[in-house]
Structures are given as structure tokens and as C-alpha cells.
Amino acid sequence: MDSFAFIIHPIDPKRDVSRKFPLLGRLLNVQQINFLSTYFPPVYISQIDGLRSESTGKEVRGWFVACPLTPARMLELPEKTVYRKIVETGKLAERLGAQVLGLGAFTSVVGDAGVTIAQQLSIPVTTGDSYTVAIAVEAVRAAAQQMEIPLAGATAAVMGATGAVGAAAAELLAAEVGKLWLIGRRAEALLALRDRLRATKPSPLAEADLILTVTSALDTVIEPRHLRPGAVVCDVARPRDVSARVAAERDDVLVIDGGMVQVPGTGTAFNFNFGFPPDKVYACMAETMALALEGRFESFTLGRQITVAQVREIAAIAAKHGFKLSGFRSFERAVTAADLARVAERAHAARRARGQR
Numbered sequence: 001m002d003s004f005a006f007i008i009h010p011i012d013p014k015r016d017v018s019r020k021f022p023l024l025g026r027l028l029n030v031q032q033i034n035f036l037s038t039y040f041p042p043v044y045i046s047q048i049d050g051l052r053s054e055s056t057g058k059e060v061r062g063w064f065v066a067c068p069l070t071p072a073r074m075l076e077l078p079e080k081t082v083y084r085k086i087v088e089t090g091k092l093a094e095r096l097g098a099q100v101l102g103l104g105a106f107t108s109v110v111g112d113a114g115v116t117i118a119q120q121l122s123i124p125v126t127t128g129d130s131y132t133v134a135i136a137v138e139a140v141r142a143a144a145q146q147m148e149i150p151l152a153g154a155t156a157a158v159m160g161a162t163g164a165v166g167a168a169a170a171e172l173l174a175a176e177v178g179k180l181w182l183i184g185r186r187a188e189a190l191l192a193l194r195d196r197l198r199a200t201k202p203s204p205l206a207e208a209d210l211i212l213t214v215t216s217a218l219d220t221v222i223e224p225r226h227l228r229p230g231a232v233v234c235d236v237a238r239p240r241d242v243s244a245r246v247a248a249e250r251d252d253v254l255v256i257d258g259g260m261v262q263v264p265g266t267g268t269a270f271n272f273n274f275g276f277p278p279d280k281v282y283a284c285m286a287e288t289m290a291l292a293l294e295g296r297f298e299s300f301t302l303g304r305q306i307t308v309a310q311v312r313e314i315a316a317i318a319a320k321h322g323f324k325l326s327g328f329r330s331f332e333r334a335v336t337a338a339d340l341a342r343v344a345e346r347a348h349a350a351r352r353a354r355g356q357r
């Protein structure tokens, strides 16, 4: 049977370590987990069974394997040390028999986004970023429609616009929205992207109707004061970019967890709780799974230059096998029709009070 593996790693150190090692998660504090993660070996997590294509009926087997490093450690440690640990985790996947390997969360952010890691492994590697772009943009479109924000007249913003996911998502959105702001830290990189996409100059987040945020910041970068009433924010970053205070203090904005995908059918057993409801995965996981179902054992996405053609191709492959955009969730809770109606109502009231449209 064809197979894949996917590398996960702790993002919220105590919560995620507890999922595999409840006792260690309880006893160790975050500093201790960060420190010990450097010396911990790669961890076998679980076998994934029952993933079947809706169109061809082909079934594939998969494995979750974990690189013990936390995001903070990946940014602190020398790049070579981080690569070594990810490659060791990839070799565990090779020994299990995986034919393609997906890099989850920060394992695809570090250094050159998978290129060096792929060179040191004998199986193909993908970051999953192409399908993440496709799903993030689809989520923004769907949320805008739900909130009755016509794309052509909307002001959108991409935060982390110089990144692998951000730049390609900005390229797609640029063709669909009225005005696009590119937000990031490096002026030069932003200006180069602006020239390429013919977007407007960088401006404050507070004027955007639609925000796609996908930075690799360790801490949150979007706070309640940054958002206008009625704003829709799709947060693809892990760790999250949007502060939990936004959920607590701003009932007039809609924040959706970006990059969430429904797998085909209902028969997939992950045999590990990675924090999602049944049959839902991150888009980067879905890219790896879709490649295995298609029998495309190749390094589909590596590096930070993702083309629109790549995004469209993986979106078509994933759709063929039955992957689709998941229903909206916000801070790990399902968004209901009543939630949407309440946000729209509050946003309307807030705008009326400020004398805005």
C-alpha cells in the first residue's frame, strides 16, 4: 500500500507534550521542555489508517512522527542543529516505509523551507505550503461571502506577505480584491513584492475588511485595537498570529482558524489527538496525503517561491480525491450561523456609531 509520513512538533509546549507524554507535560515547565527538546530523539507518534480517495477508491497508509523541537528552540538553535533533528525525524519516516514526507508547522519555516532537508533524505519532501495557500485564499473568499463583503470592492491585507505562504496568497488575492496591503517587517522585500503585484503601499491593518495573516512570529501580532468593525481575519499561522484577546473583546469581528481541511470520507483513523475534530487536518498535512493518493512521490513544494500554477495544481489534485475546505472554526470552536449573524449585527452597529459605511 502506498504511504506518507508527516512531521509534527510541539507548538504550545505544555499542551502538545501532554498529548503524547501526559506525565512529562504535567511535570515540566515550558523552559524545561524548551531545553530538553534539544536532546530528545525523534518520536514515533501514530499510524494513520483508512484514508481513501473519493474518486479512485485508493487507500493509503500514513504515520505521524514528531521532531521534539519547539518553535522557540528552532529559532534559537543554530540552523544546522535544527536541520539535523528534522532530518533524523525524516529518517524515522523512511524506516517506517513512507514514500513522501510532509513538513509540519515550523519544520518547513526554518532556514530554506525544506530544500536542505530534502537533500539529506532519500524520500521526496513537501512543505505543504502550496495547498495551504489554496485553502487559505478559499477560506477568505468563503468568509467574505458569508459576511456579505464583495471581494472586488474590499480592502484586504496580507500579514507576513514576504513569506512562502503569504507571498503566493497575496498574488492570488491581488487579482480578486479592490485594494491589497502587504504587511511585513522588511521594507525592501515588501516594495519588491508590491511592484510585482501592483498593490498599494503598506498601510495600517485597521482599514482592512479582509485580513489573511501568516507570519512566523512566536508571539501574537494582531490585537483587538488593530481591527476595524466587521473585519474578517483568517489566521493561518501556527503559533497563532491573532491574540486570544480578540475573541474575548471584539464580538464585531470574525476570526477564523485558517488552513483547515476536511479529509475525504469518514473512515480515517489518526490514532493521535492533534487537537482537531474528526476528519479534519491542516492543509499542509492534506497536501502530503493528496500526493500519496495521487501516487505523486515527488518534492512538490520546497523553498519560498510558490507559483500560482503549483497552487492550482495541488488544489485540483486534492479536490479530485475529496479534500475540501473545512467549515469555519474560531479559536478551536465551530463558528455557527448565529455567530456570523451576531458579528455582522455588532459590526453594523459599531460602524453606525462611528458614522462609517
Ligand SMILES: NC(=O)c1ccc[n+]([C@@H]2O[C@H](COP(=O)([O-])OP(=O)(O)OC[C@H]3O[C@@H](n4cnc5c(N)ncnc54)[C@H](OP(=O)(O)O)[C@@H]3O)[C@@H](O)[C@H]2O)c1
Residues within 6 Å of the ligand: 104, 105, 106, 108, 109, 113, 128, 129, 132, 159, 160, 161, 162, 163, 164, 165, 166, 184, 185, 186, 189, 214, 215, 216, 217, 218, 221, 236, 237, 238, 239, 258, 259, 260, 282, 283, 284, 285, 304
Ligand atoms: N495551517 C497550516 O496548514 C499551515 C501550513 C503551512 C504554514 N503554516 C504556518 O504559517 C506561518 C508562516 O509559514 P511560512 O512557511 O510562510 O513562513 P516564512 O516563509 O518563514 O514566512 C514568514 C513571514 O512572517 C514574517 N514574520 C516573521 N516574524 C514576524 C514578526 N515577529 N512580526 C511580523 N512578521 C513576522 C516574515 O517576515 P520577514 O520577511 O521580515 O522575515 C515572513 O513574511 C507559520 O506560522 C507556519 O507554521 C500553517
